[in-house]
Amino acid sequence: MRTPWADGPEFVTQCPIRPGGTYTYRFKIENQEGTLWWHAHSRWLRATVYGALVIFPNSSSSYPFSAPKIDVPIILGEWWNRNILKVMRQALFTGAAPNVSNAYTVNGQPGDLYKCSSQGRHGDAKSNQRCTQPRALLQRGQPQTDGGRSRRRLQQALHHQRDHGRTGQTTNVLLTADQPPARYYMAARAYQSAQNAAFDNTTTTAILEYKTAAAANPILPRLPAFNDTATVTAFTSQLRVIRAQAKVPTQLDENLFFAFGLGLINCNPGPRCQGPNNTRFAASVNNVSFVLPRTVSLLQAYYQNIPGVYTTDFPPSPPRKFDYTGNVSRALWQPGSGTKMYKLKFGSNVQIVLQDTAIVTTEDHPIHLHGYHFFVVGQGFGNFNPATDTATFNLVDPPVRNTINVPVGGWAVIRFHADNPGVWLFHCHIDSHLTWGLAMAFIVGNGEGPSQTVEPPPADLPQC
Numbered sequence: 514m515r516t517p518w519a520d521g522p523e524f525v526t527q528c529p530i531r532p533g534g535t536y537t538y539r540f541k542i543e544n545q546e547g548t549l550w551w552h553a554h555s556r557w558l559r560a561t562v563y564g565a566l567v568i569f570p571n572s573s574s575s576y577p578f579s580a581p582k583i584d585v586p587i588i589l590g591e592w593w594n595r596n597i598l599k600v601m602r603q604a605l606f607t608g609a610a611p612n613v614s615n616a617y618t619v620n621g622q623p624g625d626l627y628k629c630s631s632q633g634r635h636g637d638a639k640s641n642q643r644c645t646q647p648r649a650l651l652q653r654g655q656p657q658t659d660g661g662r663s664r665r666r667l668q669q670a671l672h673h674q675r676d677h678g679r680t681g682q683t684t685n686v687l688l689t690a691d692q693p694p695a696r697y698y699m700a701a702r703a704y705q706s707a708q709n710a711a712f713d714n715t716t717t718t719a720i721l722e723y724k725t726a727a728a729a730n731p732i733l734p735r736l737p738a739f740n741d742t743a744t745v746t747a748f749t750s751q752l753r754v755i756r757a758q759a760k761v762p763t764q765l766d767e768n769l770f771f772a773f774g775l776g777l778i779n780c781n782p783g784p785r786c787q788g789p790n791n792t793r794f795a796a797s798v799n800n801v802s803f804v805l806p807r808t809v810s811l812l813q814a815y816y817q818n819i820p821g822v823y824t825t826d827f828p829p830s831p832p833r834k835f836d837y838t839g840n841v842s843r844a845l846w847q848p849g850s851g852t853k854m855y856k857l858k859f860g861s862n863v864q865i866v867l868q869d870t871a872i873v874t875t876e877d878h879p880i881h882l883h884g885y886h887f888f889v890v891g892q893g894f895g896n897f898n899p900a901t902d903t904a905t906f907n908l909v910d911p912p913v914r915n916t917i918n919v920p921v922g923g924w925a926v927i928r929f930h931a932d933n934p935g936v937w938l939f940h941c942h943i944d945s946h947l948t949w950g951l952a953m954a955f956i957v958g959n960g961e962g963p964s965q966t967v968e969p970p971p972a973d974l975p976q977c
């Protein structure tokens with residue numbers, strides 16, 4: 514996206530849109546195609562305010578595979594019987610983990626495996642969610658994909674397919690409908706890697722139906738166990754870019770090391786101290802728990818030189834080295850806090866080693882970078898070791914993503930060319946983790962000339 518003013522995260526590139534207000538985003542899409550997920554970026558509204566943005570290939574270019582006959586966006590979501598903002602407020606008041614969701618959804622519908630299917634209503638009476646089953650109709654022999662031009666390709670019959678996508682990730686899947694004409698369930702449930710953490714252990718379904726299928730009960734696939742990290746790893750490690758618009762940077766200008774994970778803040782026992790052993794949950798990157806400004810966005814503060822809103826001393830590596838995925842001393846569980854950004858020169862080649870920590874628990878965090886797609890050049894388990902792990906990097910055809918699910922108790926290494934000026938948030942895509950501080954932001958400076966310079970803000974940008 515060319516203009517950072519249309520990026521959307523509250524207090525990062527704009528003040529939030531007021532309740533009842535409207536705001537129109539205007540932006541130019543450059544060097545992007547495929548299906549992307551758009552969503553609200555204010556408090557936890559992204560839980561239910563979202564949709565698909567399908568960017569078709571330029572008319573002068575072609576698909577890197579036979580052109581699909583149909584595009585079907587499939588969005589996996591979550592459903593809470595309570596107002597999600599009440600769930601958030603309760604968690605932020607008590608300091609404990611938030612209540613888990615009541616259902617998962619495919620395109621907004623939970624599917625046949627929930628009680629509501631027979632009742633026609635979902636959960637409590639206030640919820641008006643109808644429980645019809647989403648369906649995709651298929652003609653035998655016709656391929657289908659969920660997006661424009663895919664950067665990744667999977668050609669598998671859907672009822673054999675085990676796709677793995679974490680919060681915030683999009684995957685374009687090419688399906689060849691060459692199976693016996695029948696009705697097939699597509700099913701999804703959580704992958705949960707954090708130790709002893711509560712999670713929504715339900716399964717959502719939709720039906721893929723061949724046009725010539727007889728009326729019969731759909732066939733339900735067997736899903737991997739909720740904690741089957743081996744299957745997740747087998748799936749993600751086979752992803753490759755089909756045709757990248759840029760080469761993987763090999764000459765690095767920045768080599769950053771971000772250790773991140775949960776933390777616990779000690780507090781006085783009471784209603785606001787309901788985390789484990791009289792604490793409040795926190796999260797951090799390089800021991801900084803990120804705090805959003807409240808009166809102006811970071812991009813406005815940067816563009817208008819407003820002092821006192823942020824600092825640019827975000828640490829390029831952890832201030833203290835430790836055995837990140839080992840038995841971490843309790844003395845290292847409580848992070849500091851701040852609104853710290855890291856400055857990148859326009860055009861620099863950036864590598865970031867993303868290292869999970871075992872503080873509280875290891876977990877697969879989906880880390881999302883705004884403003885860029887990046888190459889995922891390597892990943893593995895345990896602590897990243899530059900002496901041995903660098904040799905395993907894929908610099909030829911690594912997957913291109915904007916969200917990387919860093920392996921639980923492991924690491925991932927990403928690279929990108931910083932050629933999009935502005936302020937860009939880098940954060941975990943689990944809402945509670947972002948709110949607890951698992952975030953930081955980059956300032957990418959201007960290059961030369963108007964095409965490499967942040968545009969002036971729109972006149973109607975929402976005010977705080």
Ligand SMILES: [Cu+2]
Binds near residue numbers: 947
């Ligand atoms: Cu996280």
